[in-house]
Each structure stands twice: as C-alpha cells, then as structure tokens.
Amino acid sequence: MSSQLSVQALQWTGSSLNVLDQRALPAHIRYDEYRDAAGVADAIVSMRVRGAPAIGIAAAYGVVLSAKYHYPDPTWQDKVARDIDLLAASRPTAVNLFWALAQMRDVLAAAPADPLAALAAKAEAIHADDIAANYAMGERGADLIGGACSVLTHCNAGALATGGYGTALGVIRSLHRRGQINKVYADETRPWLQGARLTVWELAQDGIPATLIADSAAAWLMKSGKIDWIVVGADRITANGDVANKIGTYSLAVLAKRHGVKLMVAAPSSTLDLSLATGDAIEIEERNPNELLADCYLGGDSLVGAWNPVFDVTPAELITAIVTERGVVVDPGLHGVRSLAP
Ligand code: MRU
Numbered sequence: 001m002s003s004q005l006s007v008q009a010l011q012w013t014g015s016s017l018n019v020l021d022q023r024a025l026p027a028h029i030r031y032d033e034y035r036d037a038a039g040v041a042d043a044i045v046s047m048r049v050r051g052a053p054a055i056g057i058a059a060a061y062g063v064v065l066s067a068k069y070h071y072p073d074p075t076w077q078d079k080v081a082r083d084i085d086l087l088a089a090s091r092p093t094a095v096n097l098f099w100a101l102a103q104m105r106d107v108l109a110a111a112p113a114d115p116l117a118a119l120a121a122k123a124e125a126i127h128a129d130d131i132a133a134n135y136a137m138g139e140r141g142a143d144l145i146g147g148a149c150s151v152l153t154h155c156n157a158g159a160l161a162t163g164g165y166g167t168a169l170g171v172i173r174s175l176h177r178r179g180q181i182n183k184v185y186a187d188e189t190r191p192w193l194q195g196a197r198l199t200v201w202e203l204a205q206d207g208i209p210a211t212l213i214a215d216s217a218a219a220w221l222m223k224s225g226k227i228d229w230i231v232v233g234a235d236r237i238t239a240n241g242d243v244a245n246k247i248g249t250y251s252l253a254v255l256a257k258r259h260g261v262k263l264m265v266a267a268p269s270s271t272l273d274l275s276l277a278t279g280d281a282i283e284i285e286e287r288n289p290n291e292l293l294a295d296c297y298l299g300g301d302s303l304v305g306a307w308n309p310v311f312d313v314t315p316a317e318l319i320t321a322i323v324t325e326r327g328v329v330v331d332p333g334l335h336g337v338r339s340l341a342p
Pocket of ligand 1: 168234245310
C-alpha cells in the first residue's frame with residue numbers, strides 16, 4: 001500500500017526516524033534523522049512534523065527510540081516513562097498524540113518478553129493502520145459526496161499530516177481518482193501557511209490541480225457559488241461531535257451555513273475523544289505571538305502584541321458529516337459520535 005504514497009512525512013528505518021522538515025517546504029525537501037525521544041519531541045514542538053495523526057505516529061516511534069536508548073539499564077522503564085511524559089508535553093490539542101502514547105504505555109505494561117520488538121511492532125502498526133484508515137475514509141467520503149463537485153480545504157490534512165494519503169486530502173484524492181473533482185481550492189491558512197506551503201504542493205505532487213485563496217476570500221468564494229463542499233481534518237472530536245481543527249475552521253463553518261455549502265470532517269477514529277462531552281473542554285494551543293508579529297514589533301518594549309490561538313472548535317450543529325474509517329455520522333449535531341466507538 002505504501003508504495004502508492006507520493007509524499008511521506010515520516011520514514012522509520014528500524015533504528016531511527018527520518019522526519020521531513022515541513023518548515024522548509026516547498027522550497028527544500030530535507031529529512032532530519034532522529035535517534036532519541038528528546039529529538040522527536042523537539043521535532044513536534046518546532047513543527048518539523050505536524051498534523052494530528054502524524055504527531056501521534058512520530059511520538060510512538062519516539063517511545064521506541066527511547067526504549068532502544070535505555071534498555072537494558074536497570075531503570076530503563078522509568079527513563080522511558082519520563083520520555084513519554086516529554087513527548088506528551090509537546091503539543092496539547094491533537095488527541096492522537098495522547099492516544100498513541102497510551103497504546104505504547106499499554107505495551108510496556110504488558111511486560112512482553114522482548115520489549116524492544118513489541119514496542120517497534122506497535123509503532124509500525126499504528127503507522128500502517130493510519131494509512132489504511134485514510135484509504136477507507138477517502139472512499140467513504142467520496143461515496144458520501146457521490147458525484148462531481150468543487151471543494152475547499154483548510155490547513156493541510158494530507159499525507160504530510162498523517163502516515164500517508166491524508167484525511168481531507170484522502171477524500172479529495174479518492175474523488176480525483178473517480179474523475180469527480182471539478183476544482184480544489186485551498187486556504188492559505190495563516191499564520192503558518194499550511195495551505196499555501198504544504199497543501200497545494202502536496203496536491204501538485206499527485207498531479208491534482210489546486211487553486212490557492214487568501215483565507216479572507218473564503219466568504220466571497222462561497223457567495224460566488226464556486227464550491228459545494230468544504231472538506232477538513234480534525235485534531236480532536238468530542239462525544240457530541242464538536243471538532244477542534246486549525247484556526248479558521250469555525251469561521252468557515254459559519255460561512256458554510258450562511259451559503260448552503262456542506263462541511264465534511266474526515267478523521268481517523270484515533271481523533272475521537274469520547275472522554276470529553278463537548279468541545280468546551282478541549283485545550284486550545286496558543287503559539288508564540290512572534291509567529292504573527294512583523295519584525296519591527298518584536299522588541300521587548302513594543303506596544304504591539306499578538307494573540308495566536310492555532311486551533312478553534314466548530315460546534316457539531318454546523319457540520320454536515322463526520323467521516324471515519326469505522327463509519328460516517330451525518331448530522332453529528334443531532335447524533336453525536338458515540339456510535340463510532342469500537
Ligand atoms: O498546527 P498543525 O499544522 O499541526 O494543525 C494541523 C491541523 O489542524 C489539521 O487540520 C489536523 O491535524 C488534521 S490532519 C489530518
């Protein structure tokens with residue numbers, strides 16, 4: 001399956017993790033090699049690797065690297081536990097990170113005879129399962145749309161953000177294979193420009209034409225009748241169907257309602273957080289104001305500051321459908337997503 005993948009954010013060698021530095025795209029395609037958990041945690045904090053499923057997968061490999069580094073020191077389990085805490089502190093919003101680390105903790109708790117092999121097998125399974133989930137979601141999402149359409153996507157929910165193929169871009173890839181894509185629009189996605197730097201580049205790698213718009217053009221795009229669906233990914237989906245995703249998703253959802261455009265959220269079941277009743281309980285990451293401020297305001301005595309929340313929460317009632325590999329919930333505002341629990 002992975003031989004079909006064009007873009008890979010993460011490459012596991014068996015003894016190290018190669019991470020495509022997404023800060024440098026599209027100008028430079030450069031992989032950095034990591035051999036310990038602290039390095040992987042730093043790659044997540046610094047957004048060399050980003051996107052909810054991808055950071056979960058990277059963290060799982062980070063635990064493998066930690067065990068390889070410390071085993072069989074008599075205190076290796078304590079040291080790995082500390083590295084898991086370090087990885088968990090890298091970013092707060094995407095639940096896939098905590099889900100993947102919980103899977104790795106479960107392997108350790110089962111005290112397998114060969115812990116290094118068992119941890120590596122689990123991380124590789126998390127990676128492979130994510131790719132398989134994306135293919136399944138792509139087909140389910142394309143089935144739901146059911147015909148020719150034009151779509152808008154936000155941020156990057158593609159191969160770069162996952163094990164491969166992508167969630168929202170997986171749906172778009174599947175539609176494209178069926179010959180059902182009229183046009184794909186991508187928001188720039190300020191301030192980090194995931195759309196402008198990553199999504200349009202990733203689609204171009206697969207020969208899928210994409211049209212970039214400024215975030216502030218989305219309302220006019222909808223008013224002009226140019227799109228039928230907005231398709232996005234998610235960082236956390238709570239039991240009632242609320243969705244945390246890249247900042248700006250909520251405003252797109254409000255605009256979509258106003259203009260009769262449908263909104264699809266595509267995410268693997270590892271993005272479900274059924275322990276939270278609603279999106280109000282989701283911690284929203286706020287990043288350094290310097291990501292927003294012009295250089296002239298960066299001095300300590302500047303009167304100009306910035307507020308930089310990098311996710312928002314879209315209420316379930318604004319979402320047309322949530323698509324996972326396990327199934328689809330239409331009108332999550334009426335039904336929630338508990339039916340998608342295993
Ligand atoms: O800050 P980022 O780039 O990690 O944010 C990524 C997103 O918001 C994606 O839409 C989300 O993680 C889904 S990726 C399949």
